[in-house]
Amino acid sequence: MAAESWAVHQKIEIPFQYTAGPAVTRFLEGLKDKLIVASVCSKCGRRSVPPLSFCGRCWRPIAEFISVSGEGTLLSFTRRAGGDVLYGMIQLEGTDSSLAHYVTGEVGRLRIGCKVAAVWRAGRTGSILDIEGFREVGN
């Protein structure tokens, strides 16, 4: 058998369009106005960001949406080798879920539990990237 081994190089490139649904649309639209929209389950009270339209635990639709501040607590952070961005998990104040996003600012000052705040981009379009990232604002 041949010493060389053959491989077929192929691309798979397919464009997708994901329908956001009412709750996530509300969230993305809110970002334009620097609002972070959370859902509140009327039974268990759970507040989720990005918002849900249905609570799977209580098995009921969610009708209440609130806006929370862009401030929260850093639950974790990491940098993928070779990448130039720092990722964080942020628990926004008053919510029960966490949001993954970029963390900006001085790496040395980051600690789990430190307070962070959203840095908003100018010219917002209704995308998660309307938030540039979260910046450390002290402990």
Next chain:
Amino acid sequence: MAERVAIVATGQTRHTAKRLDVNLRELITEAVTRALEDADLRIQDIDAVFLGNMEPFEGFMFPELWSVEGWGGYGKPAIKFNTGGTVGTTTTMAAYYYLAAGLYETVLAIGFEKQSEGHTQAAITTVGDPIWERTMMAGAVGNFAVMASTYVHESGVTPEQAAKVAVKARRNACNNEYAHLQMPNITVEEVMQSQMLAHPIRKLDMCPQSDGAVAMVLASEAKAKKLASRPAWIKAVATAHEQQYMGDSPKRLAIMRSQVTASQKVYKAAGIANPRKDLDVAEIYEVATYAEMAMYENLGFCERGQGGVLIDQGVTSMEGELPVNPSGGVLSANPIGATAMIRVAEAALQVMGKAGKRQVPNVHTALATGYGGNAWTDALILSSR
């Protein structure tokens, strides 16, 4: 001795080209909510969940895990299947085996797809083997076109007979509130003049691409009797596969080794000697008009080469001897991850006597099939007894 297993409730979304009002997670919730309401159960009553979907259509890996809030999966055992067109029947069979094994009493089976998120023909083209097939592949349409050409050659079916299948399907669909394509005024001429996609397949010969979800509640014997006055008992299930490549089966469609094998297995297990007489209704995964006629032959509804005659004689119409696809079939709704399970759910509705305007009178025995992958077949027999 295995437990008896029955389908006791179903729920479907209104299948449609584009559900731009909900995301995938929310789409699933609609079907599951309806199934639970149909069974008068709470999500807490469900022991385990079986899910089927074709991830490449959404460009997703584990869409069911992202969607977990939508089907109440938190804390529940769940298994996810992905087998192509058969995935809805594969998933149903998994639920069946678990219940038959006595491992659970009440489970959910869910099939879902949102074709509008991606590009169906592109994703189906990557079904092709990257070395041997993909460059030539043209989605499901191209595949069915080459297969149909073989079948036409073997059986002599005509475009007019194919068009009659399309008319039957879309008119039947008018009685099904969940069907995507409901065309009360469709004519044979209209089908024969519709856009040519890939010779001999025209647009109206082919199934649509749909957004939709289906859910079923299945239960062990004791539970089933409590949950439904007339459950749809699963009498037999079978799967039969093909070989690896598209050109391996000698006369694709004309002779479907997998469909002959799977159907003969379930007929034998359910004591069906003459399927055309012994079955009261069939919900088959037909994909394209020519395929439906070929499947009549492979499922033993008629002799070889008689598929076209069957449609001419109206044997498979709502008023015929063996109504096929009262729901409108795949030709009228095709959210692929859900499609085969819709066949089972529709067959179950017929057996339970809950099929509304599309109900066939006095159904005791029903056949449901799934078809997909590289020409493989799933078959199930449901019964009122």
Next chain:
Amino acid sequence: MMGRVVIVGAVQTRYEPRKAHQAINELVYEVVAGLLKQTGVRMQEIDSMVTASQDAWDGKTISSMSVNEVVGAYLKSEAKVAADGIQALIYGAARILAGAFDYTLIVAHCKESEGQPDEITKVMFDPFCERPLGLNDAVAAGLQARRYISVAGIDSRALALVSQKNHRSAKRNPLAQRSGDYSLDEILAAPSFADPLTELMAGPRSDGACALLLASAEKAAAFGDRAVCIAGMGNSTDSYWTDRDLSEAEALRQAAQRAYTKAGISPDQVDVAEISARYAHEELLYGEALGLWKREELSALLAEKNPLRKRTKVNPSGGPITGNPTTVAGLARVAEGYLQLAQLAGDRQVPGAQVAVAHGASGVCGQSQSVVILRRGNA
């Protein structure tokens, strides 16, 4: 107590960075042919197959189409699970318990070398709020690792200890992709993967396949000690990763509870635990959820010379951190558990092992969890 299903054989490929000369069907045929040889069962006796693979990893819609023929499924019943292979095994066991089949062949495959993991794993994430950020499995692993060590009150040295132990164990496993005597400093100083994880704390890209044969109780007798009983199985599903505490593995706790209860076995009876830990922190987190130790004991256990060695030997194979592809990893854990109890584990044999627990996970940060408990003998 559940009905009886036994495992009568298990074969894995050697795990390698790139199996350049093998197409997927050839890779899978290698383990299927090996299994038939090992068990002496002919394909004509096997009517049921459950496979595991993933379309995104294979770069192919309906990935099972590549393997149906080589697993012997022509005109037979095969189903493909789109998750870790341990789920295929659990389903295969149900098929036998239902009385539908005497044998079920279970096969998982993946060739991680053929695609780009960072790109492929992106499509596990939320399309609205996460994919635009470029999140992938490696990032999520780094986030979970830092979260876990912080909450558990340990540091990256503990992760290095896990890595050191596994790479040392893997020296006795001829199938392992990576093994050796690494010093803690070497592990800590290895190139970063996603901090705090270094490349030696994360499983390498790997190609491989694994096949097991399940049999009914009636068939078991003919296999003597080579039949190992599946005493319990359990699985469970967690919330999406941003909707739960990543320092906990609640779904695994539930899955383990179900499996132990069915088996009538308690965690302190486990001789061998094969844990699907591709990343070092996962072994600590998952071992805890499997009831093998308590979080409070971690520091003390890790301070000992043999980390985590109480009664239970953890990952004598070296585990996925030494090289197992995704989708195969969990099924390979069951295979390793089987080899231990059938006394076929060669140099890595744990003497006298009677009870093994095997674990597998799927999804972002282990959202779907499965546990299989094996007991020596077919009684």
Next chain:
Amino acid sequence: MVSVQKVEAVKEALRVPFRMKLEFDYAMGAHAERFFHALRDHARILGVKCPACKRVYVPPRPVCGICFVETRDWGEVSDEGTLVGCTVVDLPFIDPMTGERRPVPYGFAIIRLDGADTAMYHFLEETDPKRMYVGQRVKAVFREQRTGSLQDILHFRAVQG
């Protein structure tokens, strides 16, 4: 600050785009390598035979799924064959290998080469469905510059049968 938002019905939900771009290096494997070496270097098409049922497989593979016996004997099959099925693709669709629309129309078919028991996919030179039929005789047109892929055959051309 937490404030309750007024609940408004969404007129039309947003759609968020994502372009999946994956690249793969699919290993051909031993069977395909042998096939494509012969195709590239000698413009010859090989099949592999099941020693039990004697079926000749093109594409070649490790095992005959029908007998579950390892295939063994390699041999050349003809570059001429018969159409088992054929079509002309008219529908425009996104080609997953480019992310763009694939040019249509094009002819493609399932072709059984003389000496083989299975058939394979390939392009047809013909793009008029009226001039192709099941049973038609076709012959491979090889490229001058061959690289070791199925595209070393440009397409199949109708020949007098």
